[in-house]
Amino acid sequence: MSIVLNQSQNEDVEMCKRAKIKKTYMVVLTSVFLCTACLRTVFAQTSAESEDSVRSAVDFEHELDSYEPLKNHYNFYFTYKTVHPWWDAVALGMEEAQRQFLDRGITITYEYMAPDVASAEDQRSRLLAAQEKGFDVIGVDVADEKIISPVLDEMVESGTKVMTFSSSDAEEGCRRLAYVGNTHNYQDGADLTEALCEKLQYRGKIAILVGTAGAPCHEDRARGARETIEKYQDMEITATEYDMDSVDLAYDLTMKILKDCPDLDGIICCNMSNPVGAARAVTEAGSSAVIVGMDHDEEALRYLKDGVIYCLGVQDCYSIGFDTIQVAVKIADGNLPGELFPEKTDEITTVVYQKDAARVLDLLYGDI
């Protein structure tokens, strides 16, 4: 069937076509504009969130709360697992709190001591010696919960005010008065491992590096890592080693692991020294093993920036230190956990990736 159109009909058809084309153009342009705007908004939001997340990883802007101490002078004793930069970061937060108390006319003096090598026995003897000196409060970052928790109980029993701090609390049921620090070590281990598993698409051979044997925080993270790996049948733990918070030992252990298992796919590092030693070894051995680890060591952050380390769980050490002094003052005044302070003051851990490394380096070390 043929249809014959007259001149006027032809013009109408032509106009309709043009109108349709115009409409189509308008729709396409509007869609492109909207999509671009949405993408930009989403990107900006994501970028801003990432920036905020990095900036809040460590809170350097602290102020003492409104609590009025009862005395003008306090004398504390703190001991931690081992001499290590991680606890130096905690010390800086403590010093800031001490300065702020001093500005209020309250003098805080304290000892902040640790052995060169982590040792629960050394810690016990330090605690007992400190007990004899009549400090207002004794704080401890537990080296081994099994050994130290009973010591703390005895000290509390004898009237000494004892608290735990930083990353390792005493075991459940210990009578220490309060804890300030990381309350989610297990989850930190699990989170880092989950990120690793996702990166490896849930298959591969994994090694776990732990810090000090018996140290609750390290053990909890290792447990979190192990139990996460166990969820995925194509993933296998080939080795678990303890570096005793020594970078050099971490390096040696990683080299050994890589020698034993050259096709290693990933390394989970449970403390601050682990990722540095592991990254050095992986780089030297030319391995493609993906490293996830803990903390804010500058060298580790540079490895993160360079892509050698996949992600790091950065703890807010500064806040740990600051809050420890604040809680210690309250404990020294005879206060118990409750309205003034919680029994466990939780400090955050932020997982940072390569894209955040420069900002974290800038935040922590002022250098990018």
Add this chain to the structure above:
Amino acid sequence: MEKDKHITNKTFVLTAVLGSLLIMAMVIANTLWSTKQIASATDEAVSAVSTFYLEEMADRRAKIITNMINGTFESMERALDYIDREKVKTQEELRETIGRINSLLTLKRFALADRDNIVYTQYTTYTGASRHAFLSAEKLQDRIISDVSFYGSSRQLCLVVPARDLSVMGKSVKACFVQLDIDDIVDLLAFEDQSRTFFGLYSGSGVNLSGTELGPVISDRNILEAAKDVVSEDVWKKTCEDFENGEEGSMRFSSGGAEEDLCYVPVKGTGWEIAALTRDSVIKDQIRDISDKNLETSRNQMIFSLVCVLLLGVVLLAQLSMLSKRKLEKEKETSRSFRNMANKDSLTGVRNRHAYYENEASINQQIQENSLQKLAVVVCDINGLKYVNDNIGHSAGDQLIKDACSLICEYFNHGAVFRVGGDEFAVLLQGTGYDTMMETVDRFNRKAEANIREGRVVVSIGYSVLEPGDQYLHDVFERADQMMYERKKELKEMGAHSR
């Protein structure tokens, strides 16, 4: 002669005016040339001045840091001596001692470290091996200056002084140290000119320790990384080497159309570099301000000089004009005087024969032009002059002449009296003198006759008027002279001396 004088004056004035204009033109041209030269020299000087200025700026700041470090080291040495003298036994005593040191020696955060790397401060005691890198050495020999990057972006300058033979609480002390906030040091370096120049404190690797912005290009970034984009590779490499080796140097680069000069000098003993930067335009503006002021002063001086020269010229010209006018008048006066002398009879004061001849020439011309209607000539002759000269003397003769002249002038006061000979006068009468001539002649003759009786001067006169047919004055004169002789005879007859 008059014409020559006029030309000379004109030439002089012209020369003076042209000379003045030439001097003015030369002064203006010289000023303009100087202005151009100064502007050109200013541009050339700017770059050199920038470098010197920046070096000076950087050097001053470097010295401030060096002095501060040296001063702190001295205080630390004194602090060690003080602790040694105090014989500290307990931690409490040590804290108090350190507190006094902080206060008395204005040492911030003074600390001691013992052989076990335990650090003692006024408020804390801590194990410091991982926190202070210098403690890794078993024994310290020399002072140490190092910058420390702390967790939390805090950068500090750590000064360490080894302690020799010092013990506290039974433990030997390895060293004392202080940690100075770099922000505090930067505050010391902040001068008033920060709006015009920038400075920054950098580590040997170019890391910005001061956190200050070094202009818009370098900003607060690592100076070596930032400079890589704006200078040539050779300059960049040299700068990197300078920073690494603690040498001084400079860079120059463009930013936003303006040239920027950057100088850096090492801070002795620290491994740091102080860099100062300024924009060319800042120096240029400052120098140009000075230059403009100088030029303005010079311009004002030039204008003042020109005005002075102009005024002086005007004054000189006016004076010259007055001088020449006076000279001219004087010359005219002299000329008039000479002319008077030439036309005046020195004895009687009336016009002389020469003057008569001058008048005669003029009158003759008028007669011939027929422009003269009324003219009469009276010829006068003194009777008895020879007699007086010969018998009484020439002085009396002269007096007689004077008396005769006075008489003539008295009666013919409307005529022009000429002494045309020794004892002969001629009076030319025109106008009133002509109209009253007859009356005057009658009165004169009666006087002459009376004088004969009184023995006074006797003057014989004859007169004649211009008549048609007269060609010359002489024609009139001759008739008057003839008449005078006739009258002379008459008077002789009346008793007057004839000669």
